[in-house]
Amino acid sequence: MDRFLSSSVNRIDAKGRVSVPAHFRSVVQKRGYTELYALRCLDQPAMDVGGPDLLDRYEQRIAQEDPFLQTADDMSFFCHGDGAFLKLDQDGRITMTDFIREHTGIGQEVAFVGRGQFFQIWEPGRLAGHGAKVRERLLKLRQAASGGPAQ
Amino acid sequence: MDRFLSSSVNRIDAKGRVSVPAHFRSVVQKRGYTELYALRCLDQPAMDVGGPDLLDRYEQRIAQEDPFLQTADDMSFFCHGDGAFLKLDQDGRITMTDFIREHTGIGQEVAFVGRGQFFQIWEPGRLAGHGAKVRERLLKLRQAASGGPAQ
DNA sequence: TTGACGCCCATAAACCCCCATGTTATCCCA
DNA sequence: TGGGATAACATGGGGGTTTATGGGCGTCAA
Numbered sequence: 482m483d484r485f486l487s488s489s490v491n492r493i494d495a496k497g498r499v500s501v502p503a504h505f506r507s508v509v510q511k512r513g514y515t516e517l518y519a520l521r522c523l524d525q526p527a528m529d530v531g532g533p534d535l536l537d538r539y540e541q542r543i544a545q546e547d548p549f550l551q552t553a554d555d556m557s558f559f560c561h562g563d564g565a566f567l568k569l570d571q572d573g574r575i576t577m578t579d580f581i582r583e584h585t586g587i588g589q590e591v592a593f594v595g596r597g598q599f600f601q602i603w604e605p606g607r608l609a610g611h612g613a614k615v616r617e618r619l620l621k622l623r624q625a626a627s628g629g630p631a632q
Numbered sequence: 633m634d635r636f637l638s639s640s641v642n643r644i645d646a647k648g649r650v651s652v653p654a655h656f657r658s659v660v661q662k663r664g665y666t667e668l669y670a671l672r673c674l675d676q677p678a679m680d681v682g683g684p685d686l687l688d689r690y691e692q693r694i695a696q697e698d699p700f701l702q703t704a705d706d707m708s709f710f711c712h713g714d715g716a717f718l719k720l721d722q723d724g725r726i727t728m729t730d731f732i733r734e735h736t737g738i739g740q741e742v743a744f745v746g747r748g749q750f751f752q753i754w755e756p757g758r759l760a761g762h763g764a765k766v767r768e769r770l771l772k773l774r775q776a777a778s779g780g781p782a783q
Numbered sequence: 784t785t786g787a788c789g790c791c792c793a794t795a796a797a798c799c800c801c802c803a804t805g806t807t808a809t810c811c812c813a
Numbered sequence: 814t815g816g817g818a819t820a821a822c823a824t825g826g827g828g829g830t831t832t833a834t835g836g837g838c839g840t841c842a843a
Contacts, residue, residue: 482667482684487716487731491833496788500833542700571790573832594713597691601713612713615706619674622703642823647798651823721799723823 483511485595490605492590498574499591505600506573517567517575519602521584526607528581530567531599538598634662636746641756643741649725650742656751657724668726670753672714672735677758679732681718682750687711 485508493499501509509517514532520539522529529535539561567575577587585604592603603611636659644650652660660668665683673680680686690711697704714735718726728738736755743754754762 482717484687484712486712488713489731494833494835496836498834503832545700568789570788572834574834576788594709595715596708597712612709615709616674618702618706619710623674645824646826649824654822719799722801725824727798 483508484597485600486597488592488594488608490590490592493577493587497577498570499577500572500574501569502593503573505593505595506569509569517569519565519567519581520561521565522601525611526585526604527594527611528565528585528602529596529599530602535599634659635748636751637748639743639745639759641741641743644728644738648727648729649721650728651723651725652720653744654724656744656746657720660720668718668720670716670718670732671711673752674710676762677736677755678745678762679736679753680747680750681753686750687715 485505487504489502491499491502509532512532517530517532518535519528519530520535523542529539565578565580569575577591581587581602585602586607587602587604590605592605592608594601594603594608636656638655640653642650642653660683663683667684668681669684669687670679670681671686690707694704694707694711697707716729716731720726728742732738732753736753737758738753738755741756743756743759745752745754745759
């Protein structure tokens with residue numbers, strides 16, 4: 482299967498390196514990505530990581546904004562900001578740069594979360610908090626659709 | 633019969649493996665699944681397990697949403713981030729990863745519960761508690777419908 | 784020089800292939 | 814109908830391979 486799926490937490494070593502989960506690496510290879518791009522999420526303390534198609538996705542998102550307004554420009558600056566390529570070393574590890582740490586709050590451990598076409602990098606504690614909120618919203622959606630909480 | 637029916641409890645061995653009930657395996661084979669997709673239930677400490685088509689259905693649902701709104705993001709976070717593929721080994725066993733144990737509370741034993749188009753994985757004690765609540769709700773429903781507790 | 788980064792290797796744990804064993808259910812035949 | 818052979822199954826373990834993680838060392842640039 483060639484989708485980024487599931488989540489796991491890996492430790493950062495003394496040199497600032499962390500292993501990308503083996504399953505994610507095989508997806509990267511299957512998709513033929515030679516480079517990984519890491520972009521700052523617009524509304525979460527996470528990084529979106531993927532191949533060139535991830536850039537397309539972000540550009541579509543930004544294109545939705547009125548080009549005469551400042552927002553589109555700000556968004557582009559924010560996400561593309563520094564060039565954030567991630568290089569996989571020979572052992573399948575990436576280095577946690579300050580660029581990533583500042584936005585995510587990552588310290589000693591990294592949570593990898595599959596998102597289908599791409600994956601995300603989180604600080605594990607923040608991920609847990611975010612996950613709880615997501616579940617709550619989805620539950621409300623379901624209850625609203627079924628006509629009431631009694632189901 | 634090509635539906636997942638009945639329930640049973642199997643033990644986890646020292647390596648973290650547990651046999652999927654033979655009957656479930658034959659259903660899996662009849663349906664032509666080469667891998668299993670497991671998803672953390674939204675509101676229960678259980679995993680839903682089915683074929684890749686289960687994931688396809690979620691992805692088709694997501695495709696109906698505006699990809700840049702929160703709902704689409706939440707849905708993807710749920711079915712991709714809280715999902716995983718399970719590999720059946722040659723003896724028809726799966727391994728209980730931390731990913732599954734964290735959500736279900738599974739320790740030494742696993743309860744498999746047939747649900748027709750898919751099946752579920754529970755920690756046996758929690759399943760018993762959940763079963764009791766389900767029966768209670770159904771009983772109340774019936775009593776309310778018949779106008780009183782006298783049936 | 785120092786620190787960031789590349790390449791290489793070591794090791795412990797996790798994982799997956801294969802086969803063995805004991806138990807239960809099924810079947811067949813006397 | 815009873816009893817033994819057989820098959821199916823859950824479970825245990827050996828051993829090789831993969832993975833995550835730690836660390837050594839050389840290079841290059843500030």
